[in-house]
Amino acid sequence: MSRLIISNVHKNFGPVEVIRGVDITIEDGEFAVLVGPSGCGKSTLLRMIAGLESISSGDIRIGERRVNDLAPKDRDIAMVFQSYALYPHMNVRANMAFSLKLKGVARREIEQRIKRAADVLGLEPLLARYPRELSGGQRQRVAMGRAIVRDPQVFLFDEPLSNLDAKLRVAMRAEIKMLHQRLRTTTVYVTHDQIEAMTMADRIVVMRDGVVEQMGGPLELYDRPANLFVASFIGSPSMNFVAGRVATDGEPRFLSDSGLSIPLARLPAAAPGRKLVCGFRPEDLRLGEGGFGAEVMVVEPTGPEMHVVVRAAGQELTCVLRERRNIVVGENLPLRPVPESIHLFDAETGGNLL
Amino acid sequence: MNGKAARSVGTIFFVLAALGVAALALFPLLWGLTTSLKPADQILAYPPLWVPNPPTLQSFREVWQQSNLPIYFRNSIIVTSASVIFALVLSVHAAYGLARFSFRGKAALMVGLLATSMIPGVAILVPLYNLAVHTGLYDKRLGMIIVYTAWNVPTLVWLLKGFFESIPAELEEAALVDGCSRLRAFYLIVLPMSRPGLLAGSIMAIMFVWNDFLIGFTLAISEQRRLLPVGLFTYISNYGVEWGQLMAATVIALLPIVIAFFLLQRFLVQGLMSGAVKG
Numbered sequence: 137m138s139r140l141i142i143s144n145v146h147k148n149f150g151p152v153e154v155i156r157g158v159d160i161t162i163e164d165g166e167f168a169v170l171v172g173p174s175g176c177g178k179s180t181l182l183r184m185i186a187g188l189e190s191i192s193s194g195d196i197r198i199g200e201r202r203v204n205d206l207a208p209k210d211r212d213i214a215m216v217f218q219s220y221a222l223y224p225h226m227n228v229r230a231n232m233a234f235s236l237k238l239k240g241v242a243r244r245e246i247e248q249r250i251k252r253a254a255d256v257l258g259l260e261p262l263l264a265r266y267p268r269e270l271s272g273g274q275r276q277r278v279a280m281g282r283a284i285v286r287d288p289q290v291f292l293f294d295e296p297l298s299n300l301d302a303k304l305r306v307a308m309r310a311e312i313k314m315l316h317q318r319l320r321t322t323t324v325y326v327t328h329d330q331i332e333a334m335t336m337a338d339r340i341v342v343m344r345d346g347v348v349e350q351m352g353g354p355l356e357l358y359d360r361p362a363n364l365f366v367a368s369f370i371g372s373p374s375m376n377f378v379a380g381r382v383a384t385d386g387e388p389r390f391l392s393d394s395g396l397s398i399p400l401a402r403l404p405a406a407a408p409g410r411k412l413v414c415g416f417r418p419e420d421l422r423l424g425e426g427g428f429g430a431e432v433m434v435v436e437p438t439g440p441e442m443h444v445v446v447r448a449a450g451q452e453l454t455c456v457l458r459e460r461r462n463i464v465v466g467e468n469l470p471l472r473p474v475p476e477s478i479h480l481f482d483a484e485t486g487g488n489l490l
Numbered sequence: 491m492n493g494k495a496a497r498s499v500g501t502i503f504f505v506l507a508a509l510g511v512a513a514l515a516l517f518p519l520l521w522g523l524t525t526s527l528k529p530a531d532q533i534l535a536y537p538p539l540w541v542p543n544p545p546t547l548q549s550f551r552e553v554w555q556q557s558n559l560p561i562y563f564r565n566s567i568i569v570t571s572a573s574v575i576f577a578l579v580l581s582v583h584a585a586y587g588l589a590r591f592s593f594r595g596k597a598a599l600m601v602g603l604l605a606t607s608m609i610p611g612v613a614i615l616v617p618l619y620n621l622a623v624h625t626g627l628y629d630k631r632l633g634m635i636i637v638y639t640a641w642n643v644p645t646l647v648w649l650l651k652g653f654f655e656s657i658p659a660e661l662e663e664a665a666l667v668d669g670c671s672r673l674r675a676f677y678l679i680v681l682p683m684s685r686p687g688l689l690a691g692s693i694m695a696i697m698f699v700w701n702d703f704l705i706g707f708t709l710a711i712s713e714q715r716r717l718l719p720v721g722l723f724t725y726i727s728n729y730g731v732e733w734g735q736l737m738a739a740t741v742i743a744l745l746p747i748v749i750a751f752f753l754l755q756r757f758l759v760q761g762l763m764s765g766a767v768k769g
Contacts, residue, residue: 188663209669221664225682238669282668 138199138289138322139164140185145194147180147346154180156346157194162339165320167313171333172343173369179294181343182326186215186292198289209238214283215292218299220275222267222282229263232282246285253281256315273304280312284319291316293325297332309335330370334358342366364486367415367479373443376421376453376473378414379483390414390480394449396428401475404489411483416473418443421455427472432465446471519744526550526737533733549738553725558713559739562721566743569631569706569717570699573638577695578688580639581646586676588647589654590662600648607644615708622709629710634717637705642695649694653687654680693754700747718743 140162147155155177162168170178183189185196187208196203203211214235222231229250236246254260257277267275276296283291293312297305313336316323327333333340334354342349342357342365350362361367367375380392388400390412398414419441430446430453437443442457446469455471463469480489525533526549528542553559588596618637619628627633657680665675681688706717716724722743725736 186663186667188666207671208663208666209671213667215664215667217660217664219658219660221658221660223661223664223679223683234665235668238674286668 139197140290140322140324141195141197142181142185143195143197145181145184145196146192147177147184147189148192154346155184155192158343158346158348160341160348160351162322162324164322167316167323167325167336167338168341169325169327169333169337169339170341170343171327171330171369172349174328175345176343177346178326178328178343182292182294182324185290185324186213187211212289213292214286214288214290215294216276216279216283216296218295220267220279220296220299222275222278224267227264227266228259228270228278228281231267231278232285235282235286249285249287250281253285256284256318257281257311272300273308276300276308277311280315284315287321289322291321291323293323295327296325297327298329305332312336331372334370340370342369344369360488361479362488364413364415364481364488367481367488371417373418373454373456375415375417375479376455378451378453379411380414381410381412382408382480384408390478392449392451394451396449396451398428398473398478399426399475400478400480402490404480406489412489413481413483415479415481416477418454418456419458420474420477421453421471422474423457423459423461423469424472425470427470429468430471432463432467432469435463435465444469522737522740525733526741528734530734549734550742553735553739553742557735557739558716559718559721559742561714562716562718563742565631565715566700566718567746569634569638570696572631573635573642573699574692574695576635576639577642577646578692581643581650581691582681582684582688584643585647585650586654586680589651590659600651603644603647607641607648611641611702611704615704618705619708627709629712629715631710631715633709634705634715637709638699638702641705642698646691646695649691650684650687653684657683689754693750696750697747 140160142158142160142162145155145158146153158177158181160168170181172178180189184191185198187203187206191204198211198213223234226234232250232253233246236249241249250263251260254263257280259274259277259281262270262274262278267278270278276299279296296312297308300308309332312325325332325336337354339351340354340357341351344365350357350366352360357366357370361370361375364377368377378390378392378394378396378398380390380394380396382400382403383389383391383397388403390396390398390400392398392414398416428448430448432444433447433452434445435442436445440458442460442463444455444457444463446453446455448471453471457463478490481487482489524540524542527545527547528539529544529546529548532539532542588600622628622630622633622637625633627636661679661683662672662675665679666672670678701719702717703719703723706720707723710716710720722736722739725732725739
């Protein structure tokens with residue numbers, strides 16, 4: 137069992153508190169992604185798990201052991217760094233063998249493990265090369281190879297794909313996911329890219345300002361964001377937001393301050409009278425009567441769909457249309473958010489009321 | 491004149507100027523070399539003979555077999571290698587500490603190190619002499635080794651600190667996760683990667699100790715403890731200068747440095763550069 141438990145962890149750098157009471161349990165074999173804007177504390181938290189930063193208060197447990205006071209080398213973890221951090225004066229084979237040699241693993245066993253990892257990652261032809269002779273994607277793969285030969289209890293990834301070009305990033309994303317499905321090692325993966333988080337994670341942990349905003353499966357976060365921050369952070373293009381109040385007469389509808397009228401499926405109990413923010417995903421803003429008219433500002437065809445930026449009552453909204461329809465700039469479109477997919481957030485606390 | 495022609499004229503001037511400077515620097519060496527190879531009667535011949543005729547190793551034989559030059563040579567080898575090794579061992583650890591850890595008084599310490607290396611040697615000769623006499627280190631190789639070690643440490647620390655700082659911290663962190671202690675990560679990862687800096691630092695330190703006259707002259711008196719530069723001085727006596735022997739001894743004294751320099755010059759330039767500008 138190598139469950140990772142982070143309980144009530146705090147981290148101070150001098151007077152600044154960068155991690156403010158984080159509780160996360162990552163189950164054995166789970167792929168967890170820590171995601172958030174830069175400065176949210178996700179990398180610091182990962183480094184605390186690795187033992188590269190001290191823990192100001194709280195506990196971190198890996199498997200049965202409390203690791204707070206253990207040196208990184210005694211925590212049975214492997215880490216892949218953003219810069220890959222391959223040892224430049226050693227060839228690929230020596231890079232992969234380094235940790236095993238330190239541990240005193242027998243030479244034959246080292247050879248076997250390297251061979252196995254090289255097979256999995258396609259590194260066989262590169263074993264004699266030095267890091268400077270490798271491309272970015274190959275270095276990335278060697279960094280992973282160095283991690284997997286160790287067969288650790290937990291893998292830690294610190295933004296491992298952010299130095300790769302867009303195409304390679306998508307390929308490596310799939311490769312890491314496949315690797316995880318094969319090895320089933322508990323994994324903590326840090327990224328600022330919510331698409332990476334959505335595509336790779338069993339569970340996403342969204343962080344902001346040193347606290348966990350929400351934890352859950354990718355679609356759970358997408359469909360039921362706990363608050364305004366998560367709603368705006370997850371999803372691309374991001375959710376549309378309109379400030380206003382609910383109408384108190386007749387049918388349930390949302391009236392924006394700018395004058396839009398949006399039909400709702402139901403009313404939250406605490407809604408009447410409060411300042412609210414109404415949120416709906418771009419793909420939930422559909423063509424159809426009963427909503428509002430909007431002027432087309434920009435049309436961005438992506439192939440499978442069309443991103444259209446419109447202006448309605450002075451407010452810019454994005455909608456994603458799947459139907460192929462000739463849309464011209466300046467045209468007036470009738471639009472209507474799908475009532476079942478609308479979120480209402482408290483304007484003050486940001487909490488989701490639906 | 492078009493741009494290309496102007497450039498090539500510029501290049502010609504540059505090459506001429508470089509040749510002039512090189513000639514100025516090399517002439518004394520060449521003159522010394524030819525003098526060392528001349529038979530005694532040709533050394534002071536007028537007009538001067540540029541090429542010895544016939545060249546002879548007579549002066550070399552005399553200084554190597556009939557003077558104390560081998561003793562001086564040996565002393566210089568011992569004092570130089572010991573002091574440079576000690577200085578390196580001390581400096582790599584000090585420089586690493588200063589490069590990687592922040593602690594109270596670090597800036598002051600760095601300035602202090604720099605300041606001590608700015609004190610001219612002559613200014614502290616007399617105190618050093620007194621100190622050596624009182625501690626029983628006068629006329630001992632150990633005394634000179636200690637002083638040269640101390641003398642080299644500040645410069646080496648500054649040079650190596652810049653070097654260590656240019657090595658990404660992530661590499662050490664990777665080593666820590668891979669199973670190293672802090673010190674082991676330093677020895678297995680940081681030091682091997684700093685080889686150009688270590689070589690550049692050592693050759694600077696070697697040249698300084700090997701060439702220095704003042705300390706060797708002040709801290710040792712007997713023939714048995716004399717260093718090479720001081721030994722060379724003895725060929726200039728009250729009764730005249732033994733030019734042939736002096737030049738032969740000088741050539742012998744120069745050889746190790748010239749050889750070391752040619753072997754390591756690649757690293758020297760690289761070392762000074764990467765210490766100065768990061769990456």
